[in-house]
Each structure stands twice: as C-alpha cells, then as structure tokens.
Amino acid sequence: VKGCGFEPGLFSCFGVLLLTTHVLYGEANTNTSVVVQKDAQFDITYLDTVTSENQTIYAFNHTVSKNKTEGVRVSVELLSERPNGPVLFVVRQKQAVLSFQVPLILRGLYQRKYQYTQVGRTLCQPPTLALSEMQFFYVDVSTLSTSGVHYQLRVSRVESFTLQTDKKFTFNATPSQPQFFKYVFPDGEDTVIVKVNSQKNFPCSVMSIQDIQCPVYDLDNNVAFIGMYQTMTKTGAITVQRKDFPSNSFYVVVVVKTEDEACGGPLKFYSLLPDELLDAGNRSKTLDVVVSPAINSNVYIMGVLFCLGIFLSFYILTFLVACIENKRCFVCVCRFVGKGLSPASPYEYGSFGELISFALSLSERPLDVVGRCRQESLSSVEEDDYDTLADIDSDKNIVRTKKYLCVSDLARKDKRVLNKKYQIYFWNIATIAVFYALPVIQLVITYQTVVNVTGNQDICYYNFLCAHPLGALSSFNNILSNLGYVMLGLLFLLIVLQRDILHNRALMRNDTPALECGIPKHFGLFYAMGTALMMEGLLSACYHVCPNYTNFQFDTSFMYMIAGLCMLKLYQKRHPDINASAYSAYACLAAVIFFSVLGVVFGKGNTAFWVVFSVIHIVATMLLSTQLYYVGRWRLDSGILRRILYVIYTDCIRQCSGPMYIDRMVLLVMGNIVNWSLAAYGLIKRPNDFASYLLAIAICNLLLYFAFYIIMKLRSGERVLFLALVCILFTAVVWGFALFFFFQGLSTWQKTPAESREHNRDCILLSFFDDHDIWHFLSSIAMFGSFLVLLTMDDDLDTIQREKIYVF
Template identity: 30%
Template sequence: MVKQWWPILFIIYNVQGINITSIVIDQQVASYTEAVTYEINATYQVVLFYPTIETPNPFRVKAWSPDAQANLPVLVVVQQESSVTSWQVPLMVETSRRDYVLKFSNTSKTMCHDQMDSIVNPDFSTGDLTVAQRFIVGLSTSSPHTVSISIEMEEEKDFYVELDKSYSVSVSPSEPRYVFYKFLEDAPDIVIVDVDSEDDICLVVSVQDSRCPVFDTNKDIKYEGVYQTINLKGALTITRKDFDPGFFLIFVAKPDNADCTEGSSYLPRLETNFHLSTQNITTSITFKIRPTVTRREYIIATIGTLVTLGAIGIILTILSLVLNRFGTISKSDKDEPPVYDCFEPLSEFAIQDLLKKDILTVNYLARQPRRIRKRSYNYLSHILSIAVFYSIPVVQLGVTYQRIINASGNEDMCYFNFLCAHPGLGFSDFNHIFSNIGYVIFGILFNFVVIDRYTIIKIRKTKGIPVHYGLYHAMGVALIIEGLLSACYHICPSQSNYQFGNVRSTNEVNISNSTMFQIQALCT
C-alpha cells in the first residue's frame, strides 16, 4: 500500500527539502464506529484502512484540528475504489473581499458511494446488487512541529430522501451536505424542493444529476446542474426529464452574504464591505420535496383561465354592441344630416355670424371631420411601428435569457417567485407568462367594439370634434402589445429587462390622455 502513496509523498516532501527516507508511515486499521486522534508532523504520517462494508448509504468523513496552521495545513486524502478526494485542515474559504479569507478548523465531506450507479439503476440480471465500499484515509502535513488531527467516519443514514417528508441538516462553508432523491415509477414527474433556513446566512442550493463526483464546494458548486442562492426561503422546481432517474440535492453555506444581496447586482454600485464573521458559520436548514401541480391540473387551470377571461370579454362586448345600437348616442344620430368636409374658406359674413353667437363650441370650427378622422389613424400606424421595432429585440432577448438559464443552470439571473413558478413549453415560469393573456384578449375585443361603433354610429357634428377612431384602435393595439411585452419580461424578470413592460405602459398613458382630452372636447 505504501507504493500507492509514494508519488504523492515524493512531490510533497521533495519540495520541502525533507529527506524522504526519514518519513515514517504508520498504517493502521480503523473502525467506522469511533473517532481517532493522531499526532503527526513532517516526518510522521498516518494511513488508515477502513475495511469493506456492505451498505447503500455513503459515509461522511469528519476531520478537525485545533492547532493546525493555514500555512502548514494537514492534508486529508480519502481514497475509494474509483476516486480520490482531498482537502486541507484548516480549510481556507475565500470571501467576496479578495484580501480576506476565512479559516475553518472543522471540516467534513460526504464521499459519493462507489456503487452509486448500481444503486440508482440496479441490474439484477447480472446477480445480486453489490453495495460494498471501503476507504483509505491518508493524513500528512509539512509542519515540523507536531499537529493534532482527528478523524471520524459517519454513515449518512438519511441520505436517500422521500417525497412529502421534512428533513433537517446543518451546513457551513467547510461542511457542505447533500442527499439523494430518486424518481419512483409512481412518483410525479415534477417536484418542488422547499428550503427553509433559520437565519439569514447566504446559501447555495444545487441540484445535480446522479453521477459522481458531486460538486459541493463554494468554488465548484456552480459548475454542474441547477443552482440558486437563498437566505431564509427558497424553492427549486425539478423535472424528471432533466434529472432521470434522480438527483443530488446539495447545500453549501457562503462565507458572507454578498451573493444573496445587491452585491451580485448587474447594475453599477458603490463598493460595499460586507460583514465577515471570524467564527465558524453554521446554519440549520429544513427542506422538503413535494409534488407540484400535475399535467392534468395544469391544463385545467390554463383552460379555466381562458374560459373565464373569454366569458367576461364576451359579456362586455355584447353589452357594448347593445349600447352602440340602442344607446342614447345612436338614437340621436338618426335624424342628423350626413357630414361632409368643407375645403372652402369661410366668408366674412360666416365669420361675423360665428362671432355673434352667444355660445361658440368646437363643432363650429371642425370643418373637415372626415379628413380629421383619417388623420387620427396616424396614432395607430405610429403605435404599430413602435411595437414592431421594439418587440423583435425584446422577444429575442427574452428567449436568449431562457436559453442561458437552461445551459448554465443559474437561476439567480431571474427574479422568479420560485414557490409558485411552474415550468411549461420550455419556459421556467410559464404560468406567469400565461397570466398576461388577459391583455391580449381584452385588447382584441376592444378593437372589435371600436369597429362596430364606427359602423353603427356615423360621424356627427352636433357637438364637439369628430370622433378619433384611430386613437381608440391605437389603445387596443397598445393593450395587446403590453401583454406580449409583459410576457417577455416574465420569461426572465431581471434588472436588465425591467423596461420591457414599462415602455408600453408609458405609451398607453399618453394615448389614454389624448383620448380623455378628445372625450372632454366631445362633451363641450
């Protein structure tokens, strides 16, 4: 067994200038049920042999040292059948400040089971399931002074979690934790992982596929799977098609709260020094994997929303059609003569006649009502031009954001309400995208009502200026575009696309103001 460690020892101690022939390697057989403590230095190291054990549960290796120094740490190397894992004690964790590193004397890591593939996808055609595993733990240091190091093996008995059952774990930046969930045949295809923390320590929650190794450190947790940062509460929606037949659920505590605050903002900000604790950071987490809405429930909710909005819109449309045909305005228009545009200038007599009137209203000055009506459609053409040239890049950017989320797994890019975000049609939060369908439905119906009103109620000159039907059409189109752009915003709500819906809202306000002025003129 010494030959397996010879290359590592040669590199470590040859660099330090120590005669490798003077190194004493103490080989011992260790027990899984008790913690052991050793005194090691640059010339004395320990190799622990843990015998083969039959269990599907992985083991957690705990290592701590009260007197090891950061410049001369204790190197812990755990060898398994098909992998090697190493770390140092004390563990130095980088913070958001480049000039500050936190030191953790207590460390622990969960060893991914050697037979994880066989456990997740058992094949009994080749014989009985083998769940055997063994460990070789090497302890070494370059310190010339004696350093105390303690090692303990702990079986993770709650490693395989179940649906609709709460679990609690404690994590720190030097002691990450992870568990495994398997999609059973009768289990739902989509589940939600609810995470609750007792304090506001920043955490990274990651979901990775069932293959080893597991990325469970602050440096590499973002290299695999889907992840997000949380403080007090968070949720991840996981689908079977993305993580079949199961997934690892990893929890890692951050050394400070920079990633969970405005420190991770894309906008320019003033330099902020976040509070850094000099003590070991430990937080308790409670999580639960629960089923989300089923496909049938999703379809029922979608159709129900369409039916409800459609029914309301149809009722209002019928009411408007009735008022157009039997209302006060339609009745008053029947006896009025047709209105034509007048292109000839007023004579002196006509001008004097207007000036002698006791009440002078706007309708006396509206000499070209049909031309004014046609010019009102400029509002519609302008709003359509703006909508086309603004919507194309908005749609492209929204789809690009969704593709980046799918490729990188970084759910911090978007400000989703993860507790009620339900994926669908390739989107992470389809239900909030679909919630804007009301804008589109009522915008279409509004334009239909305007067309009917224009057909029934002709141009009149009893009072006010001619009706600007193009202005009303522009309002309807703006409402439709508002729904489309708001849906694009909800593809990935963030600081960089917040203006998608606001720009159209501004246009709607301007058009509404113009409409109110026109209505006021009609009633003058």
C-alpha cells in the same frame, strides 16, 4: 538498466525527475516516510499526530446495496493551533477520490481569504450494479510539516441521507461543512419542488441541485460549476423535473457562503492585503429541506381552460349586450316608422337602427351618389394638402378667447383631415410595436437559454414557490396570465371597428345626428389604445419569461403609452382641432421611457439625477398647464418672459382680476399641487423602483383629469347613460381588487435574488396561479373597462347639437 526492463533514454528521464524532486523539496524529504495503515470503524473518533516522516492510512469497509443508499461523512478537526503546514486528507473510494486540506482556505469577495480548522465532507455514492457488495475506502493523512500536527478524525453514517417525499429533515451546515442529500423520484412522479428554509437570514447560503455523479461540488468556490443553484437567506425553492436527470435521482446540496454580500448583507471595507487570513467566525446555519410533489398535467389543463374561459366570457357578454341593445333599437325603429317618422331620427349612436336607416337611405339615393361618397371618404387626404379652414389664422384666436367655448368652436376642421391625423396614432404605435417586440422576444429567449444552460437561478426573479415550468419556460403560469391583455385588447378593437363602420355609414347617408350632433367621432386614438393593450400583454409575458432589473422596462413601456393615450383621448373629446399630433405625443412618451431607463440604471441614491428630474418634472407641468389654460394660444419663444411679466402686471398688480376660465384654473391648480407634491416626494424619499414611481405620476394625472371631466360633465347638465355608469362602477371595483394583489409583492428586483425569495408565496388559485397572476387577470379586465368608459361616457350627447356642448 536493461535487466530491469528500462531503456537508457527512459532511465535518463526518470533521473532528471528524481533530481528535480530532490532540489525542490530539500534534503529533509530524501528520507523515506513511514506509512502506517490502520483498520478503522465508523462512529469512532481517532486522535492522532502526523508529520512529514509518517503517513497514516485509515481503512474502512461497508456494505453497499443497490436498493439502499447510505451516506458516509468524514469529519476532521485540527487540534494544533499554529501548524507549520496544512494537513492533506485524501479519501480514496472505488470510483472516486476526494481530497481537502486542513486548515481549509476559502476565498471571498476581493480575494479575501478565510481559514477553517474544522472540515466535514460527505462522500459521493456512485451507483452499484450488484444487489449487495462489500466496498473499501481509505482515508490518507499526510503533511510536509516537520513538526507534529495533532488532528481528530471521525467517519460516520449520515442519517436520512435519502430524502423522503413530504418529509422535512433538519440539519446544520457551515462553509467548511457543507451537506448534501439524495432524492429518488418515486414512480408516477415527474416533477417535484425542493424547498429549503431557515429561521434566520444570515449567513448567506446556496442550494444546488446536481446529478448523481462524482465529485459532488459542495464548496463555496465550486458549487456553481454544474446543476441548478440559487442563493438564499430564509427561503429557497427549485422545481426539478425527472426528464433532466437520466438516473431518476439527484443530489440536494446546501453550502453556506464565506461572506454575505451575495445575499444583501453589509459590504464591509477591509484595508487588508489579499494574503492576510481572516477569522471566519461562527457561520453555522440550521436549515430544513423538504421535497414536495409538483402539479400534474391536469392542473396545467385546468389553468389554461380557466384563463381562456374568463376572457372568452367577455366576448359572449359583449355579444349578448349588443343583441339586447339592437333588439331594443329595432323596436324603436318600428314604432317610429309606424308613426310615419324617418328612421334617421336620433337614436342611440351605433345601434341596430343605424343599419336599418342606412338600408332605407340607399334605396332612395342614386347608386352613383353613393359610390362617389364612398370614393371621397376613402380618398387620401393629408392635413398639409390644403387649408381646411379658410379663416383659421385670423379667426381662431377670436373664437378661442370666448369665455364659454362650445365643441363646435374647436371642431371646425375637415373631418377627413382629422381622421387621417388621428389614424397616424394607430399606424405609429403598430410600427413601434413591431420594432419594439422583435428584439425583446429575441432577448428574453436568450435570457431563458442562459438560465437553462448555466443553471443560475439568480438571473430571473420568479416566485419560485409558484413557478410552473413548461418546456423551456421556467414560469409558464406568469406568462399565461397575460393572455387577458391580448384577448381583451382585440375585443376592444372589434367594438371600436363596429362603431367606426356604423358611423361611416351614417356619414355616407348624411344623417344629421352624425354630422352635427355629439362629440366628433375620431377612432384613431381608440385603435391605438386597443393595440397598446395587446402589446402590454405581449411585452409583460416577455418580461415574465425572465423578470429582472435589466428588462423591467419591457413591462412598463406600454403602460406609459396607455396612460398617455387615455389622457389624449379625454382631451380630444372636447378639443378635436387642437389635440397633439401623433409625432409630438409619441416623442413625449419616448422621453418618459428614456427617463424611466435612466432612473432604473442611475436613480438609486443619485442626488444629481433626482434634482434634474424634479426640475424637469415641475417645468413640464407648468408648460402643460399653460397649454391647457390658453387652449394652445401661446408660444414658447424669446418673448415668453416679457409676456409673463406683462400678465402679472395687468392682472395682479394694476388690477386684481380673477381668472377668466375658472374651471380650467381649478383643474390646473390641483394638478400642479399633485405634481409638485410627487416631485418633492421623489426628491426626498428617492424610491428604488423609479419605473413604478414614474407610472404612479402618470396614473395620478390621468385619474385627476378623469375626475375633473366627470364633474364638469355633470355640472354642464349632461348625464351618464346606464351602460357607461355600469362600466365606471365595475371598473372602479375591479381596479381596487387588482391593486390589492399588485401590492402583495411576491418578488422584487430592487433587492438581491436571495432577499427577493423571502417574499415568495405558494399558489392561491387552482394550485397554478399566484397573487401576481390574479393582478394580471384583474388589471387587464380593469383596463378594458376603462377603455369602455372612455368609449361610452359621452353617448348621451349623440343627439345634442355641438353648439350646445361645452368645452372644459
């Protein structure tokens, strides 16, 4: 032992190891197996037999060049039908080792096992420093089966192993015969898009982008270990940036999965034990791969400038309209002053004439009076501090039972109290926005980080054919296109602020039109609407950082709020004293969002949920109808059923009398028909996108109420001014185009990520924006126009006494 250079203790360890090996493998393996080495050549098929007593080594050599990469593929097929054991193939290269067994066992869902007797693997190509060198690699074939196992071996070169820019290459792949190719960034190209397409949906596949290194993870059970990857049926696309690959090159790996559940295929139930082997079947798939250059920095700059230019033009247009309107009103003021009339004569509300009238009135009033008025207007007044209407308890029911109500009948409370009441809408929504937005931003940053770290492209539902990354963001264009909501929301707030300031100045100088004419001016809801529009842009941008099933409510929450606030504003115009408080309104909106989340999580195929929701929908519709018809003169208590029966008896049985408020009844009947129909549709069809279904309910009710308001306004002898009419027509046209692009459906989180990618499309605007970005542009403009309609539609009443303005 010492003569051989071994220490006695070390020799004892080797003895234990040899003894253990002898016990484990038995007497049959004590015999020395015969090793046969053969010089082999490319593109020749070798038919041979292997047993536990012989091992075959095939020696190959080829020339490796630094400037040229050639792929080498090893294809093996097992010819024996039921071998006693698998055959192990080990490919030894200069800097890598690849091993696999045949039959190859791959696991699927629930640990189901599939075996493949045909295996094809491409060898990774580590870079070489020399310009050209001869390299050897060996294919070792061995088995522990005592009986001979027949196999077939073929080693060949891969044509078009290095992909060329804008050149399509077609190939076949199976779960046991994956394919991968190399792409080298050309000079001057920093970003490319790798597109893989197939003519048929199934079998399900995975495309992966991996760095140039060995080993290459190209099997279903390890393809997700490194790099970027995504499942696909017909279409897959990944944007690759040079900065992520130090070698300026990468592998495009395509693997066919053993099962189709990941791509939305049928989930079959197998009553099989995990140890049973299943027939893999024919899972061959033909695919095309093409690598195209992505957009450069100039396109990014043009996209940003285009987006800013569109919405800044609205600021310029608003400024020009204001200047033209002020100039017209200034001429009117000069004419009235020249005729000896007071400049406080009724001009269009919010015009430049108000500023002149305010300046003249200040010169005629003592400074202490002006200061006292300002102090009173800014004093803190709460609705519960004192009773603003002395006879409200004894007189309001008498007033509100008149057959034809006027705005003066429902605008009797102190203006300062109502201003405070409606300002709460703005402060509440501002508070909600802060506490809602901060965790949302934190969450989507986490989502984006997970995508970047894991490389799992199935987490986010992008339009991968038009997703332009910038920094850590995977789809910058979808985020940028939401800028319009923020900019136009801010512009609307500025317009409302200007009107608010001029109205307050008119009140301070006791102008009769401001005090006694027109719809009472309360701007709290308008401020809340502008804030909601800005928050919709922020939260929609957060949603598009990583759009998926779990955060879709970020994109819809403030849509519900906008629809609710618009309906409340329409109702407030003619019912300022009895409009809902901010607390009850936001509580109802919170309930809507709560049901939206429940519907997204539990609504799919859940009969109990749809039954409960439909019942709640119908009951809420009936309660709201009662509230609107009786103008708040009813109570929901234990005597409600007795009162309902009494009304039915007196109005329907005892004598058949028509409704007292026929116009309101027509609106409510139509509203109930629409809502009952929507509830029935949801209960029968059970749409997968519950959030959009709920939003459709809100929009339908808003449009119905708006149409009723316009019709009743014209029936009452009122008119729509030119500016308001232009806003209505412009908004209707823009909404039509916006909805067209919305329904293009470039992705959908109701399906699997692979199925969603089937709807992906190329950019259609400036090679930077897709259909959904155009929806963002147009919908933000349409919402801004809708807000302007609500702001200006009753400007024709600013010179009409409130006793002559009807309530409807």
